[in-house]
Amino acid sequence: MLEIKNLHAGVEGRQILKGIHLSIQPGEVHAVMGPNGSGKSTLAQLLAGRAGYTITAGEVLYEGQDLLDMDPEERARAGVFLAFQYPVEIPGVNTTYFLRTAVNAMRKHRGQAPLDAVKFLSLMREKIKLLELDESLLKRSVNEGFSGGEKKRAEILQMALLEPRLAVLDETDSGLDIDALKVVARGVNRLKTPQTAQLVITHYQRLLDHIIPDYVHVLHDGCIVKSGGKELALELEERGYDWIVKSPLQTA
Amino acid sequence: MPATLTAPIRPADQLAAAFARQHQSSPAWLQPIRQAAWTRFLELGLPTTRDEDWRFTNLAPLSALPLAPASQGSSANLREVVFATLSGPCLVFVDGHYAPKLSEIGALPPGVRIGNLAATASGEERALAPSLQSRASKQSAAFDSLNAAFFTDGALIHVPDDVVLEAPIRLYNITTSPDAGSMINLRHLIQVGARSRATVIESCLGQTDAAYLNNSVTELSTGAGARVEHLKFQDEAAAGIHVSSLRLRLAQGSHAAHHSLALGARLARNNILARLEGEGADCLLNGLYLAVGEQLMDHHMVMEHASPRCDSREFFNGILDDQSRGVFHGRIHVHPGAVKTDAKQTNRNLLLSDEATANTKPQLEIYADDVKCTHGATVGQMNPEQLFYLQARGIDLDNARRMLMHAFAGEIIERIACLPAREELDQLVWNRLEQNPHIAA
Numbered sequence: 130m131l132e133i134k135n136l137h138a139g140v141e142g143r144q145i146l147k148g149i150h151l152s153i154q155p156g157e158v159h160a161v162m163g164p165n166g167s168g169k170s171t172l173a174q175l176l177a178g179r180a181g182y183t184i185t186a187g188e189v190l191y192e193g194q195d196l197l198d199m200d201p202e203e204r205a206r207a208g209v210f211l212a213f214q215y216p217v218e219i220p221g222v223n224t225t226y227f228l229r230t231a232v233n234a235m236r237k238h239r240g241q242a243p244l245d246a247v248k249f250l251s252l253m254r255e256k257i258k259l260l261e262l263d264e265s266l267l268k269r270s271v272n273e274g275f276s277g278g279e280k281k282r283a284e285i286l287q288m289a290l291l292e293p294r295l296a297v298l299d300e301t302d303s304g305l306d307i308d309a310l311k312v313v314a315r316g317v318n319r320l321k322t323p324q325t326a327q328l329v330i331t332h333y334q335r336l337l338d339h340i341i342p343d344y345v346h347v348l349h350d351g352c353i354v355k356s357g358g359k360e361l362a363l364e365l366e367e368r369g370y371d372w373i374v375k376s377p378l379q380t381a
Numbered sequence: 382m383p384a385t386l387t388a389p390i391r392p393a394d395q396l397a398a399a400f401a402r403q404h405q406s407s408p409a410w411l412q413p414i415r416q417a418a419w420t421r422f423l424e425l426g427l428p429t430t431r432d433e434d435w436r437f438t439n440l441a442p443l444s445a446l447p448l449a450p451a452s453q454g455s456s457a458n459l460r461e462v463v464f465a466t467l468s469g470p471c472l473v474f475v476d477g478h479y480a481p482k483l484s485e486i487g488a489l490p491p492g493v494r495i496g497n498l499a500a501t502a503s504g505e506e507r508a509l510a511p512s513l514q515s516r517a518s519k520q521s522a523a524f525d526s527l528n529a530a531f532f533t534d535g536a537l538i539h540v541p542d543d544v545v546l547e548a549p550i551r552l553y554n555i556t557t558s559p560d561a562g563s564m565i566n567l568r569h570l571i572q573v574g575a576r577s578r579a580t581v582i583e584s585c586l587g588q589t590d591a592a593y594l595n596n597s598v599t600e601l602s603t604g605a606g607a608r609v610e611h612l613k614f615q616d617e618a619a620a621g622i623h624v625s626s627l628r629l630r631l632a633q634g635s636h637a638a639h640h641s642l643a644l645g646a647r648l649a650r651n652n653i654l655a656r657l658e659g660e661g662a663d664c665l666l667n668g669l670y671l672a673v674g675e676q677l678m679d680h681h682m683v684m685e686h687a688s689p690r691c692d693s694r695e696f697f698n699g700i701l702d703d704q705s706r707g708v709f710h711g712r713i714h715v716h717p718g719a720v721k722t723d724a725k726q727t728n729r730n731l732l733l734s735d736e737a738t739a740n741t742k743p744q745l746e747i748y749a750d751d752v753k754c755t756h757g758a759t760v761g762q763m764n765p766e767q768l769f770y771l772q773a774r775g776i777d778l779d780n781a782r783r784m785l786m787h788a789f790a791g792e793i794i795e796r797i798a799c800l801p802a803r804e805e806l807d808q809l810v811w812n813r814l815e816q817n818p819h820i821a822a
Contacts, residue, residue: 177773180765201772202781210773217770221788221795230784231774238775270788271770287774 130155130326131295136187138175145171147351148187153295156323160337160362161330163348164370169330170214172348173299176328177211178204191295206238210293212284214300219271224283227271228253232290256289260316277304285316296320297328302336314339334366347373399449403531414513418529425523434520437708437740438679442648443622446592450531451476451563457555459483463584463614463809467801469548470495476558477533477565492541495550498568499534509570512600512628520681521626521652528566528598528626535568538581542574542604549580549799556587556595556621563593568600571611575604575632580799581611585625587618587645598626603635605659610638610798614806617646626652633659633688640797641668642806643678644813650679657684657691668697669793671813672705672737679708686719686752695726698793700786701737702817712744715752722752730760731789733817786814
């Protein structure tokens with residue numbers, strides 16, 4: 130589904146990713162962990178198509194297509210979804226209107242008829258329960274004045290509505306208390322199917338107690354320095370990152 | 382000599398002759414007031430860009446006009462005007478004169494007076510005298526004097542204490558005169574008693590191709606604990622010049638919201654003077670201006686914090702295209718003793734063309750301790766973070782830009798409490814923006 134080959138990228142002349150290799154198959158959940166500044170968020174943003182990064186080497190193939198050559202909206206319509214670490218507030222854009230526009234953009238791409246307001250509302254009511262979100266949020270501007278937890282749950286609500294094939298969750302656990310974390314994780318787990326994949330980017334192990342990864346990768350200084358199964362996350366929790374990053378030759 | 386180019390512009394003799402006629406036909410009590418105002422206007426002349434309060438607003442299009450009071454208009458088209466479907470009292474002025482056939486006041490709660498000044502019993506209109514003689518607004522002194530010298534009529538709205546008026550009161554100020562240089566001077570007086578609630582919607586519309594001056598003054602005062610919403614919708618004719626002066630006086634614990642929607646006119650200058658006179662009063666000034674072609678939209682605010690624990694909020698957003706110009710001047714004056722003042726001011730400008738200009742000038746004068754005053758201004762293109770977020774959800778760039786533009790306007794519109802007015806404006810502004818060919822540039 131996703132093939133990242135020798136990806137080198139940077140911003141304003143500073144190299145951030147220094148040769149990432151990662152292969153994700155349908156049905157898999159991958160976790161990318163790493164200390165601050167290791168390049169985790171850059172990787173997430175780059176997959177979603179944020180402008181401002183310079184790719185100096187390597188390629189990213191998504192279902193055989195050159196992902197890096199696609200506009201952000203093309204990627205989204207092709208099924209790539211980024212749950213933002215910092216969801217953007219858009220004062221004046223009504224949340225329901227925004228969600229319906231996004232859902233109908235996806236439907237149009239798939240050759241489906243647009244949902245009218247009534248059908249959309251019933252779809253949204255069904256999904257919003259899953260995330261235990263208050264319906265009043267839908268009447269407000271996108272993310273504006275939402276609490277940290279509401280913003281993160283609203284991201285997963287969008288994921289539930291847009292039904293991506295590849296979901297990239299960028300530090301979705303940051304700023305969540307344990308109850309909110311469980312709600313978010315439950316939402317994400319319900320969206321897991323044999324045809325879809327998830328890339329979970331996190332600093333801490335605790336999210337991975339609830340979203341169980343098939344593979345864990347440790348990112349350090351722009352490279353994946355170790356890969357393993359879910360037990361690697363537990364080991365990181367116990368021993369921290371130092372034991373890996375001090376011996377960077379242990380690349381799996 | 383360069384100095385002669387910016388010297389105050391003197392009114393032509395024909396305006397003096399028109400004044401003599403106006404003066405002669407006025408009631409005795411008004412004559413000295415008119416005379417004093419006319420003398421003051423002659424002293425001041427029209428402001429020039431050398432005047433700091435008018436630095437960015439060149440009145441050349443106005444000084445070129447042969448100003449004379451508009452003759453009484455015959456009729457105006459009210460069928461498709463904005464807010465036509467709203468219910469509630471409605472006063473229509475055409476070319477500065479009350480049009481009773483187009484107006485409808487209906488049944489009112491006891492003590493509530495809604496009518497036009499010219500029709501009120503003599504004596505009652507003398508309530509106007511202090512306002513006519515007020516020299517409070519330095520920023521609009523010349524135009525206020527011109528208005529006092531020439532005003533023909535206006536609305537008189539008096540709401541006694543403890544009355545809630547649910548339906549908005551609509552005032553229409555429609556210019557139809559086909560004569561270049563026609564001058565319309567209305568003067569509205571709105572008094573809302575203690576703990577009462579009222580909404581007033583003032584629409585200034587042009588139904589002519591001629592260049593004219595609409596120079597109105599609105600005086601609004603609140604009693605203690607009153608809540609008042611005042612909305613001004615300005616959609617003058619393309620060649621029209623709009624100058625307005627709004628003076629708000631807020632008593633203790635009262636709340637006043639003023640919304641200014643500026644869409645029309647060749648040149649529009651809105652002078653707003655708000656005085657927070659009673660403790661714990663709060664005032665919202667909320668404005669949206671859309672300018673295209675060579676339009677100039679100027680909002681000039683003075684917020685006077687004269688008492689402790691008052692809040693003021695000023696939010697003005699402008700969308701400027703072509704060679705248009707937006708001007709925002711926001712002065713916050715915190716008087717000695719006005720402790721615990723909380724004043725906030727924001728001006729945001731979205732430029733859709735390289736040739737559009739925004740001038741924004743905050744001005745804080747603080748003479749009290751323990752106050753919170755903030756201001757912020759932005760001039761620029763759309764926020765790339767927001768565009769990326771929308772794109773990342775599958776929305777193409779054109780649509781994302783369109784959504785943000787509507788949001789920029791919507792942010793102001795959504796502060797309007799009067800629901801039917803808000804919904805209508807939402808649609809109207811949306812349609813107006815959709816006509817813009819640069820929306821997805």
